[in-house]
Amino acid sequence: MKQFIIRRLTQLTLFMLVMIISTYFIYAPSPGLDDNISFVTGWILVAVMVALMLFNLRKKLPFIALLRASTWLQFHLYAGFFCIYAFMTHIQFRIPSGVFESILAVIFCIVVLSGVVGILLSRVMAPKLRASQQEILFERIPSLIVNAKNNVEGLVLNAVEESGSQVLNLFYNHHLRVYFSHPTPILTQMFCIDSCPQKLLHALDELSYSVSANEQEMVAQIADWIKVKQDLDWHYMRQGILKYWLFIHIPFTYALLPVVILHIVVVHAFTGVV
Amino acid sequence: MASTQEKTKSEVSGRRPFSDLDPSQLQGILDSAFYQDMLNRLLEKRFGSISLNEGDDAELEKKIKLIENNEIKSSLMLDAALRAYDDGDIIIRQGDYGHSIFIILDGDVRVVKAPPLTDAEFGYKLHTKPRGWWKTFKILFGQSKQPEYRNPKAYALPVVDPHSQRARLKPQVLEKLKNDQKRTELMHSGGLFGEIAALTRSERNATIFSDGASVLIEIRWQGLRKLMQIDKVLKDQIEQNYRRFGLQEHLRNNPPFNQKKKTDEWAPDSLVPTAWNALSQSQQEALINRAIFKTYGKLEWYRDEATETPIVEQGQYVEYLLMVRSGFARVSVKLAQGLRTTAILRRGDTFGLEEIAYNRHNSGHSKPYQRSLHAIGYADIIALPVYLVEELLFEQQNLMVETQAGLSSSVVSVENDMMDFLIDHRFINGTKTMLINLDRCVRCDDCVRGCASTHDNNPRFLRHGKVFKNIMVANACMHCTDAVCMIGCPTGAIQRDREQGWVVINDQTCIGCATCANSCPYDNIRMVQVRDNKGQFMRGKRDADGNLRLDNEQDTIYKATKCDLCIDNVQVSPACERACPHDALKRVDMRDTEALARWLKR
Numbered sequence: 001m002k003q004f005i006i007r008r009l010t011q012l013t014l015f016m017l018v019m020i021i022s023t024y025f026i027y028a029p030s031p032g033l034d035d036n037i038s039f040v041t042g043w044i045l046v047a048v049m050v051a052l053m054l055f056n057l058r059k060k061l062p063f064i065a066l067l068r069a070s071t072w073l074q075f076h077l078y079a080g081f082f083c084i085y086a087f088m089t090h091i092q093f094r095i096p097s098g099v100f101e102s103i104l105a106v107i108f109c110i111v112v113l114s115g116v117v118g119i120l121l122s123r124v125m126a127p128k129l130r131a132s133q134q135e136i137l138f139e140r141i142p143s144l145i146v147n148a149k150n151n152v153e154g155l156v157l158n159a160v161e162e163s164g165s166q167v168l169n170l171f172y173n174h175h176l177r178v179y180f181s182h183p184t185p186i187l188t189q190m191f192c193i194d195s196c197p198q199k200l201l202h203a204l205d206e207l208s209y210s211v212s213a214n215e216q217e218m219v220a221q222i223a224d225w226i227k228v229k230q231d232l233d234w235h236y237m238r239q240g241i242l243k244y245w246l247f248i249h250i251p252f253t254y255a256l257l258p259v260v261i262l263h264i265v266v267v268h269a270f271t272g273v274v
Numbered sequence: 275m276a277s278t279q280e281k282t283k284s285e286v287s288g289r290r291p292f293s294d295l296d297p298s299q300l301q302g303i304l305d306s307a308f309y310q311d312m313l314n315r316l317l318e319k320r321f322g323s324i325s326l327n328e329g330d331d332a333e334l335e336k337k338i339k340l341i342e343n344n345e346i347k348s349s350l351m352l353d354a355a356l357r358a359y360d361d362g363d364i365i366i367r368q369g370d371y372g373h374s375i376f377i378i379l380d381g382d383v384r385v386v387k388a389p390p391l392t393d394a395e396f397g398y399k400l401h402t403k404p405r406g407w408w409k410t411f412k413i414l415f416g417q418s419k420q421p422e423y424r425n426p427k428a429y430a431l432p433v434v435d436p437h438s439q440r441a442r443l444k445p446q447v448l449e450k451l452k453n454d455q456k457r458t459e460l461m462h463s464g465g466l467f468g469e470i471a472a473l474t475r476s477e478r479n480a481t482i483f484s485d486g487a488s489v490l491i492e493i494r495w496q497g498l499r500k501l502m503q504i505d506k507v508l509k510d511q512i513e514q515n516y517r518r519f520g521l522q523e524h525l526r527n528n529p530p531f532n533q534k535k536k537t538d539e540w541a542p543d544s545l546v547p548t549a550w551n552a553l554s555q556s557q558q559e560a561l562i563n564r565a566i567f568k569t570y571g572k573l574e575w576y577r578d579e580a581t582e583t584p585i586v587e588q589g590q591y592v593e594y595l596l597m598v599r600s601g602f603a604r605v606s607v608k609l610a611q612g613l614r615t616t617a618i619l620r621r622g623d624t625f626g627l628e629e630i631a632y633n634r635h636n637s638g639h640s641k642p643y644q645r646s647l648h649a650i651g652y653a654d655i656i657a658l659p660v661y662l663v664e665e666l667l668f669e670q671q672n673l674m675v676e677t678q679a680g681l682s683s684s685v686v687s688v689e690n691d692m693m694d695f696l697i698d699h700r701f702i703n704g705t706k707t708m709l710i711n712l713d714r715c716v717r718c719d720d721c722v723r724g725c726a727s728t729h730d731n732n733p734r735f736l737r738h739g740k741v742f743k744n745i746m747v748a749n750a751c752m753h754c755t756d757a758v759c760m761i762g763c764p765t766g767a768i769q770r771d772r773e774q775g776w777v778v779i780n781d782q783t784c785i786g787c788a789t790c791a792n793s794c795p796y797d798n799i800r801m802v803q804v805r806d807n808k809g810q811f812m813r814g815k816r817d818a819d820g821n822l823r824l825d826n827e828q829d830t831i832y833k834a835t836k837c838d839l840c841i842d843n844v845q846v847s848p849a850c851e852r853a854c855p856h857d858a859l860k861r862v863d864m865r866d867t868e869a870l871a872r873w874l875k876r
Contacts, residue, residue: 065846069724130713
């Protein structure tokens with residue numbers, strides 16, 4: 001814990017120093033600079049954004065010695081916060097006007113927000129996954145679900161063969177087939193819509209009163225498999241979120257790039273500053 | 275090596291090569307009365323008139339019964355087997371893991387002295403070269419689209435006997451070596467070799483091949499230890515050999531004798547002698563002759579602190595400097611009514627040096643051992659008398675004691691339950707164990723991608739494994755101190771890199787026999803089917819000369835693969851650890867418990 005505190009304090013101190021120095025240079029009275037403050041802050045912003053984008057490139061080149069990815073991430077985070085400050089300074093803390101400026105600002109905000117959400121998710125979700133006491137590889141979850149489905153179908157067929165009754169078969173077709181066919185969607189998991197496990201288990205519990213003693217055993221096993229599927233869904237959702245938030249952050253970063261370039265061209269073409 | 279004996283006419287000369295026989299025919303010959311008689315005569319000669327060790331009466335009686343009932347042979351053959359070699363077959367290779375001794379039953383063998391055999395003489399590249407900048411740059415554009423792609427033209431294939439799968443020297447090399455009397459030495463029937471490496475489970479220090487056809491007894495190290503217990507002559511002979519060859523190397527290369535003390539700060543490091551080299555020959559011999567060898571514990575073991583064999587207890591008078599020759603030992607301090615583990619020692623580590631240094635400089639206030647030392651499983655210990663260490667290291671050289679990791683008084687230590695988990699699963703064997711902190715890991719697989727990028731799109735570990743609390747020990751090669759995967763590799767493809775000390779597999783030399791994969795107790799070696807650039811499995815078979823011929827009608831070719839710590843691109847080693855953006859993954863040397871504890875508490 002002590003090491004963590006020292007590390008954080010050191011990083012925050014350095015960050016604050018950079019902020020103070022840059023604020024001084026931006027706002028200190030300077031004859032040449034006062035008229036071109038937006039240009040200066042704009043180019044600083046571009047430089048920081050390019051530096052931020054290099055992180056993705058570094059991840060694609062692990063076979064070249066370019067510092068550790070963890071060092072790059074620390075730089076990415078602090079540069080990201082500085083980028084927010086540079087952006088606010090650049091737009092002079094006002095709400096953008098005009099269509100183009102607004103689009104630019106919105107894309108920028110999406111990138112920033114997705115980044116902040118992403119880092120928060122990585123800090124919060126990882127301990128939760130560990131606390132589940134199950135380590136399941138994300139790519140294996142679909143095959144594990146198929147395995148669960150095959151087991152449940154086997155139990156249902158056994159029940160039909162032994163008892164001759166179609167009760168379990170009908171229940172499976174009506175409620176469980178869809179549930180076991182794929183990972184449960186996020187909204188269903190979050191808000192217990194339609195075939196969420198709690199409703200299924202409740203329905204199964206009700207069903208157990210109307211089946212024979214042998215079938216009740218199978219019903220209990222099916223309930224176990226529903227819980228297994230529930231665990232798999234839980235992992236699938238959380239690991240999926242941890243993987244797929246980047247599908248917002250990175251594409252919008254790439255979308256930001258041409259818009260920024262266009263902005264630079266337009267600014268330099270129509271303001272008389274070369 | 276044991277001294278050679280008078281040559282007897284080899285009975286195997288003139289017979290068909292053993293490689294022409296199928297396994298059952300070969301076994302029939304080895305089981306025949308001819309060779310069994312020869313074996314009996316050898317055992318009679320070596321062990322018949324045994325002078326027994328001093329010991330308990332019960333032990334003595336047991337030993338006498340063993341001899342009287344001719345049970346030595348049956349006891350020995352539980353740990354031994356007869357091996358048949360043809361002319362040029364490589365019996366042991368320099369650098370191979372030593373786990374057995376050989377006694378020549380019939381025929382001759384040749385020992386290659388200096389210089390050792392080169393890759394060209396072996397007939398294949400034993401060692402891979404690091405990848406240069408240009409090849410690294412080419413990775414950007416040239417990563418294979420097929421999994422486990424291999425370029426068949428790149429192979430320099432060893433000659434391997436199709437039945438035994440043993441590597442063999444090419445005829446022209448064999449002829450050259452046989453004629454070079456300075457470089458090779460002949461050993462005859464009755465000769466014994468390999469005992470030092472087998473005793474210490476270290477690397478073989480010479481290559482030995484069969485000169486003409488030969489039959490040898492191979493005795494694994496467990497059998498060697500049993501023999502040494504019942505035969506004092508053999509025990510003394512082997513210990514004498516170890517003192518002459520093995521102990522000197524051990525003392526020279528391990529602390530504290532490998533420490534350098536600069537008297538002149540401008541002197542280049544290469545000119546500063548080590549503490550060992552600074553001693554005179556007589557002083558070195560004094561240390562060698564007065565060293566005491568002791569073994570603690572059992573060879574087959576399960577962690578149980580109540581029965582871990584104590585070596586020294588905290589508070590005991592400091593009599594010896596203890597050095598671990600092989601095995602593992604736990605260092606612990608008393609904590610209330612229990613013990614707290616502070617370090618795990620293994621081959622090359624020392625115990626007691628700090629106390630000796632302190633006592634040397636504070637003669638009026640001597641300290642006893644400040645910690646306890648217990649054998650985990652078994653531990654071979656070299657004990658050096660304190661008075662010699664004081665005189666030769668501290669009085670003569672005034673050596674500064676470098677505190678060994680885990681032994682300083684103000685140590686950040688690993689929790690006992692975590693330590694027990696690591697010992698239970700034998701993870702303490704690892705020098706580069708992959709640990710993943712699950713509280714930081716976001717399961718992004720950047721580590722796997724980093725590994726794959728460095729290995730032509732083929733990852734060499736699995737981000738999965740045993741979990742304890744928030745730590746996962748992933749399925750990645752640990753580059754063990756005691757690398758049992760190296761036992762029995764027929765071509766020497768799996769070996770310890772001489773510069774880095776990592777265990778690596780030479781892909782070109784590997785014949786896919788899966789000996790290493792089956793031996794690894796942690797399942798960290800994977801056998802893969804290799805493909806060509808079209809994605810088709812490569813198929814082939816060895817011909818009568820032992821060369822691999824590609825042939826689509828034959829079986830698929832397998833190769834053993836594992837983490838090699840990116841040895842051909844050391845600048846980014848290990849790529850997995852460097853690729854993790856959250857510092858969740860670490861390659862840990864289990865010896866350095868302080869660093870481990872710091873990382874766990876990070």
